[in-house]
Amino acid sequence: MLKMTHIRKVFRTDLVETHALRDISLNVAEGEFITITGPSGCGKTTFLNIAGLLETWTDGQYLLDGQDVAALSDFQRAKLRNQKIGFIFQSFNLMPDLNLFDNVDVPLRYRGMKGAERKDRIERALDSVGLLSRKKHLPSQLSGGQQQRVAIARALVGEPRFLLADEPTGNLDSNTAEGVMELLQSINDAGTTIIMVTHDPSLASRSARNIHFLDGRIAESDHIAVAGQLEAVS
Amino acid sequence: MEFGPILRALLRNKLGVVLIALQIAFTMTVIVNAVYIINQRGELMQRPSGVDEDNLFHIRSIGFGENFNEELAITDDLDRLRQTPGVVDATVINAIPVSNSGSSTGFSLEPGDRGSMVPSAIYYAGHRSLNTMGLELIAGVDFAESDVLIRPASSNTNAGSVIITRALAERLFSADAQSAVGQSIFTPSGQAIRVIGVVRQLQGPWPLWPEIENSAIFPEIVIDGSSMYLIRTEAGEQDRLMPAVEEMLAASNDQRILRQLRTMADTREESYRIDSVMTRILYVVIATLIFITAMGIVGLAVFSINRRRKQIGTRRALGATQGAILRYFLLENVMISGIGVLAGAALSIAFNIFLVQTFNMPRIDWFYIPAGMLVLLLVGQLAVVGPSRAAARIAPALATRSV
Structure with a gap:
């Protein structure tokens, strides 16, 4: 599904060079649930950005579904993100001026889907996170956990094969976080590949594989379950 | 979207x-x-004024000497002007079109019918005024030299003939210009004036006047101490002739002063x-x-x-x-x-x-x-x-x- 080989990312300014990722090589198979852990500044989010085609990299090869994505134009990357990748952000990143229906609708509009099909998908997605009855509400009228559920519905509505979650429970209390994790687990059980960045070791322990980043490198890769499906190179 | x-x-x-x-x-x-x-x-x-603006200029002669004879001066000046090479024609006139200064009156089809008077600008002009202004006569005839009435400013009696614009003719007679020729119109004092000709266009002196297209030309020279000469030149001669004309008129008679030497274009620009x-x-x-x-x-x-x-x-x-x-x-x-x-x-x-x-x-x-x-x-x-x-x-x- 995802294959990175010797990926490096260097941020350059006039005065300094910052090596955010140093020689990352990683294979993620279809249907895996991987967590990424590590201290602040270790490169977790940079890795996630590159995996999600939000950012370019300095060196190395990245194959997504067998396709070398390095040569893609900005337009092609946007289309690929829209069609294959779902994002869940730590601070939910909902549009505060749009109601839940319109928020979930955002990625579908960029896909050029017809109104009737969009409506059907949006309602199913909101229903799957238990918020269909509140589709006309604004994000500000929901709790943090509910907002993250909406964000998950938005990530799932396009039926992506690959879900990237950047500390999705980081802004939630433990009970709510547990609910979100169960939701992610069920999404993974349904076949969606998930890579999740987290600070929480207890959450990391619930994934099939945890990759620990340190100073821009993969320091450790633990196969926790379904080991036969996985291959990690560190 | x-x-x-x-x-x-x-x-x-x-x-x-x-x-x-x-x-x-x-x-x-x-x-x-x-x-x-x-x-x-x-x-x-x-809007066109109806006159040949590109080739017209004017100059005012104001007599001050004890021996100044305005009537003789006008005759002498017009002769000199018309004989000047490059001058097409010249006349004396009381007002310049679209200059913001002039006279107006009203005309009716019945004597004393003040209720239905049609307002009109009036120009008092000497012989050959139509040719000088470059007006197009579309019906009737031009003034003869003998039509011209020379009168003091104190006289209220007008010449017996008039040339009017088509717009005025249509307002007065509600018919085509040709049918106005030979008809009589009446001044506010009740004097009958015979229309002998109709010109296509001659605007009045006031640019914003709603009746600006209504004008009448009387063949009259009003003796009031001040004469405005209107001079039409051949194309491209105006700049050369203006100072030459001023110098010639100044030299010909030292009993008057000359003022307001201006082109028609300058006058229009000033008015607007x-x-x-x-x-x-x-x-x-x-x-x-x-x-x-x-x-x-x-x-x-x-x-x-x-x-x-x-x-x-x-x-x-x-x-x-x-x-x-x-x-x-x-x-x-x-x-x-x-x-x-x-x-x-x-x-x-x-x-x-x-x-x-x-x-x-x-x-x-x-x-x-x-x-x-x-x-x-x-x-x-x-x-x-x-x-x-x-x-x-x-x-x-x-x-x-x-x-």
């Missing part, structure tokens, strides 16, 4: 939208009416100066308002984009192409500007009604409204292109940053 979500989002942030829409509406109201006024003034200034200045001021007002409105739109767009940088990054992460972001902000601007120009259309009409009722201005032509709407929409789009392009360049990675 994201028409619905954008509209719903705008409705949740009304203040900025309303302020910009109001600014657009106000700008459109002023612009539409100002452009209409400019065009009206332009049409007024472009206020209109011309007003037009320029209105252009400045229009340009300033458009600039301020455009800057307002840019300001709102930049503020709005800076406030939503993370949202834009999130949209990019969710699959928005740069083109989609650009279209989003252009569409949002069209909707804000659309509200503004719709309000502007209503305000423009209301303001025009106020101008019509208060200043007796003509009603605005309908097409100024859609044209104004289109221009303001275009200004809005041009103003927002830069900020929208900047928004489109926001990196999708901004979605995962914490600030």
Whole structure:
């Protein structure tokens, strides 16, 4: 599904060079649930950005579904993100001026889907996170956990094969976080590949594989379950 | 297109939208009416006067010496002028068309019928006045030398014949110009005057007078101490002849002074100066308002984009192409500007009604409204292109940053 080989990312300014990722090589198979852990500044989010085609990299090869994505134009990357990748952000990143229906609708509009099909998908997605009855509400009228559920519905509505979650429970209390994790687990059980960045070791322990980043490198890769499906190179 | 979500989002942030829409509406109201006024003034200034303006100049002779004989001076001066090489013809006249100074009267078809008098400018001119002014006689005949009446200013008796403009003929007789020839018209004092000819056009002296096309030429020379000579030159000779004529007239008679040596073009420009200045001021007002409105739109767009940088990054992460972001902000601007120009259309009409009722201005032509709407929409789009392009360049990675 995802294959990175010797990926490096260097941020350059006039005065300094910052090596955010140093020689990352990683294979993620279809249907895996991987967590990424590590201290602040270790490169977790940079890795996630590159995996999600939000950012370019300095060196190395990245194959997504067998396709070398390095040569893609900005337009092609946007289309690929829209069609294959779902994002869940730590601070939910909902549009505060749009109601839940319109928020979930955002990625579908960029896909050029017809109104009737969009409506059907949006309602199913909101229903799957238990918020269909509140589709006309604004994000500000929901709790943090509910907002993250909406964000998950938005990530799932396009039926992506690959879900990237950047500390999705980081802004939630433990009970709510547990609910979100169960939701992610069920999404993974349904076949969606998930890579999740987290600070929480207890959450990391619930994934099939945890990759620990340190100073821009993969320091450790633990196969926790379904080991036969996985291959990690560190 | 994201028409619905954008509209719903705008409705949740009304203040900025309303302020910009109001600014657009106000700008459109002023612009539409100002452009209409400019065009009206332009049409007024472009109207032909009927005379050969490019080749006419005039000079006033004012006698002061004890031995000055105005009648003899006129005869002598006209002879000299007509014999000057490069001069087509010359005459003496009481007023210059579109000069803002002259005389008027009223004519009726019955003596003493003051109720149905048609207003008209009157020119008292000597022999060969039609050829001097370059007027086109479309019916009847020109004055004969013997028609010319030389009279003191104190006399109220006019010559017995007159040449009128086609506009005056049509107003008086409600028929074609030819049928006016030979008919009598009456002055306010009840004197009958026979129409011997009709010219195509000769404007009166007052540019803003509604009856400017109604003029009558009497074959009269009024002796009042001051004579205005109108001189028509061959094409391209005017600049050379003006100082030469002034010098020649000054040398021929030292009992008078010469004043107001001017071309017809200068006289027209002077008469329309206020209109011309007003037009320029209105252009400045229009340009300033458009600039301020455009800057307002840019300001709102930049503020709005800076406030939503993370949202834009999130949209990019969710699959928005740069083109989609650009279209989003252009569409949002069209909707804000659309509200503004719709309000502007209503305000423009209301303001025009106020101008019509208060200043007796003509009603605005309908097409100024859609044209104004289109221009303001275009200004809005041009103003927002830069900020929208900047928004489109926001990196999708901004979605995962914490600030």
